[in-house]
Amino acid sequence: MAASATPLPRLVERGSAGDALSLGFVTAFLSVVVCLPIAALVWASTGGAFWTAVSSAEAVAALKLTLAVAAAAALVNAVLGTITAWVLVRDEFRGKSVVDAVIDLPFALPTIVAGLVLLALYGPHSPVGVNIAFTRTAIFLALLFVTLPFVVRTVQPVLRELDTEMEDAARSLGAADRTVFRRIVLPTILPGILSGVTLAFARAVGEIGALVIISGNLPYKTEVASVFVFNRIQTGDRAGAAAVAVVLLAISFAVLLAVGGLRRLATRHERA
Amino acid sequence: MRKVGLRVVALGYLGLVLVGPLTMVFWRTFEHGFGTFWSTLSEPNTVHAFELTLLVAAIAVPLNTVFGIVCALAIVRRRFPGKGIVNAFVDLPLALSPVVVGLSLFLLYGRGGWFYGFFTGHGVQILFALPSMVLATVFVSLPFVAREVVPTLREIGEEQEQAAHTLGASGWQTFWRVTLPSIRWAVIYGVVLTTARCLGEYGAVAVVSGRIEGKTETATLRVQDQYENFNLAGAYGISLALAAIAVCVLVAMTMLRPREGAPA
Numbered sequence: 237m238a239a240s241a242t243p244l245p246r247l248v249e250r251g252s253a254g255d256a257l258s259l260g261f262v263t264a265f266l267s268v269v270v271c272l273p274i275a276a277l278v279w280a281s282t283g284g285a286f287w288t289a290v291s292s293a294e295a296v297a298a299l300k301l302t303l304a305v306a307a308a309a310a311l312v313n314a315v316l317g318t319i320t321a322w323v324l325v326r327d328e329f330r331g332k333s334v335v336d337a338v339i340d341l342p343f344a345l346p347t348i349v350a351g352l353v354l355l356a357l358y359g360p361h362s363p364v365g366v367n368i369a370f371t372r373t374a375i376f377l378a379l380l381f382v383t384l385p386f387v388v389r390t391v392q393p394v395l396r397e398l399d400t401e402m403e404d405a406a407r408s409l410g411a412a413d414r415t416v417f418r419r420i421v422l423p424t425i426l427p428g429i430l431s432g433v434t435l436a437f438a439r440a441v442g443e444i445g446a447l448v449i450i451s452g453n454l455p456y457k458t459e460v461a462s463v464f465v466f467n468r469i470q471t472g473d474r475a476g477a478a479a480v481a482v483v484l485l486a487i488s489f490a491v492l493l494a495v496g497g498l499r500r501l502a503t504r505h506e507r508a
Numbered sequence: 509m510r511k512v513g514l515r516v517v518a519l520g521y522l523g524l525v526l527v528g529p530l531t532m533v534f535w536r537t538f539e540h541g542f543g544t545f546w547s548t549l550s551e552p553n554t555v556h557a558f559e560l561t562l563l564v565a566a567i568a569v570p571l572n573t574v575f576g577i578v579c580a581l582a583i584v585r586r587r588f589p590g591k592g593i594v595n596a597f598v599d600l601p602l603a604l605s606p607v608v609v610g611l612s613l614f615l616l617y618g619r620g621g622w623f624y625g626f627f628t629g630h631g632v633q634i635l636f637a638l639p640s641m642v643l644a645t646v647f648v649s650l651p652f653v654a655r656e657v658v659p660t661l662r663e664i665g666e667e668q669e670q671a672a673h674t675l676g677a678s679g680w681q682t683f684w685r686v687t688l689p690s691i692r693w694a695v696i697y698g699v700v701l702t703t704a705r706c707l708g709e710y711g712a713v714a715v716v717s718g719r720i721e722g723k724t725e726t727a728t729l730r731v732q733d734q735y736e737n738f739n740l741a742g743a744y745g746i747s748l749a750l751a752a753i754a755v756c757v758l759v760a761m762t763m764l765r766p767r768e769g770a771p772a
Contacts, residue, residue: 254679259588262579269646270597273612276622280615316521323518327511335519337762341526343701344754344761346708348728349747352735353529356536356744363532381525413510435602442605445710445728449735462607462711469611469715478615481608488603492596 277485281478289479297456298464299483305372305460306440309379314433317387318425324388325395339389342382347445350381355450370452375460378446383436390432394425427502431495438491442484530751537748540741548734548745553722557730558749564638564713564726565706568645572702576653577695581687583654584661601650609647610715613640636718641726644712649705653698660694661687697764704757708750 289295324336342350354377356362359369368374398421406416444462451458453467461480468477537545548554579598583591601609617623617634627634634640668690672682688695710728717724725733727746734742 255586258578258582259586262575262582262594265575265579266594266597269643269650270600272622273609273616273643273647274600276616277608277612316517319514320518320522323515327515329515333762335522337758338522338526340758340761341530341754344704344708344757345530346710346728346731346750346754348710348731349533349708349750349754350529352731352743352747353533353751356532357529377525381529384522384525438603442603442608442711444605444607444714445708448710448732462605465605465607465611466711466715469607469614474615477611481605481611484605484608488600488605488608489596491603492599 274485277478277481280474281482283475285475286479286482289476290483292476294455294459295464295476295480298459298461299480301372301375301459302441302461305375305379306437306443309376309383309440310433310437312380313383313387313436314429317384317432317436318391318429321388321391321395325392339385342384347382347443348449351378351446351449354378354381354446359450369450370454370458372458374450374452375447375458378450379440379443382443382446383440386436386439387429387432390428390435391425394428395421398424427498431498431502434491434494434498438488441487533744533747533751536740537744544741545745545748548739548742549749551742553725554727554730554742554746556722557725557727557746560641560725561707561727564641564645565703567642568649568706569699569702571646572649573653573695573699575650576655576698576702577657577688577691579654580657580661581683584658585666598651598654601648602655606644606648606709606711606713607715610644610712613643613647613712613716635716636720636724638724640716641713641724644716645706645709648709648712649702652701652705653695656694656698656701657691660691664690693764697761700757700760700764704754707753 320339324332324339345353354374355369357364358366358374358377360367368377402420403416406420407413411419442462443460444466447453447460447463448466451460451463453459453463459467461484465477465481465484468474468480579594582588583595583598614635615621617627617640623634632639634643668686669682672686673679677685708728709726710732713726714729714732717726717729719725719729719733721733727750731743731746731750734740734746
């Protein structure tokens, strides 16, 4: 509530020296750590070779594959993540708090370990007899793993605050469960789902650690964009690496813009 | 009935994607007994990899903690031109591929880069050495403290800080006595997330470190190295050690989360 209230008038003018110091620190730190490297990347990509590099058959194949599989993983997690969030908020069962904690595992587990772990279960020595190593299915599965928490964690708090009274009222007036979900629950949690999905998508597009081991990195088949960039750096093709990297950078900025817009959309009632 | 169905769907999905694979690593690691596990972990290059990982985290986490707090205070409590840009750049690492981060540093400090001449002239090695690995790790773990502290600062409001001010406290005193105690859980939660990200970083460090065994190889790079050299036992052993750290992080996150929403 304090966020939306108008700030109180300043009783005492704060020390402007401290202000300048902290702003200077933030700016300097951000410049050295983030802005300068990004500027160097954009600069390196602006040679005449950009279009040639980005439209090379292998780069196009890698980008297409990345976008398609990332979108698929994000969408599957939109549905299953919403169901998981719903179960965690509305359902009661033994061990729920453990399940709730396990959701964050992909955030805590190093991604390279995630890749190895998936290979152990769904690879050539699989104890369950499923071998999807070095296929696109493996990429899809690895991306499902790393993006699993996003939708759950953006939908869960909204669902928790959602009053069941409205749903009860709708039901008592004869609405079916499906209608209640579509007309009452979904509109409230939709901004949460969408911002979770966009973040998951961005994460999936940029993922490398979970993929280097399990995807096999075959050009035109299982080589995703970040692995493409990595391989081009290794072979010394800076222009090719920088070109695809700039495309990934543009996607990241677009995603952040979209999430910012969704956040404003979600809080429009509070601010009004 | 529908409730049970949804529960089965959710738990089945989590089992297939999360829990199943993780149990596999335990099984694979201890398949050949505890002795094998221990000997892979005590191998000198592996020990060095873990030491290096901890060293990088020990530098990156404090830097990002200080930055995160100062940045959050600036974003919430101050008005300044370019705030939107600062916000965007703080969030960028959440949405950007670590490989792109690594490549950016590579282009800035590598041969032909803007800073290449300056640092080689002074005999300082940035790429394929600790400095670039720290820079890469700081970049990818930048947002966590700031993102946790910002909402908490908004929630607690400015009244207490202003009261301290009118009673004659300096800005520094206000920060240590009033602001920091009320945001401490958010800071700790952010530090836990930052540490987890630093220990698990792979993509950015893989690009800038050169992956030199026994020199610039971190624990995550060591996993890949062992895997590529067909030493699966080694790869699983290191993975399990990293997974154990991840579980500790999970426990810490779970214990800290309820306090977040508690009234300050």
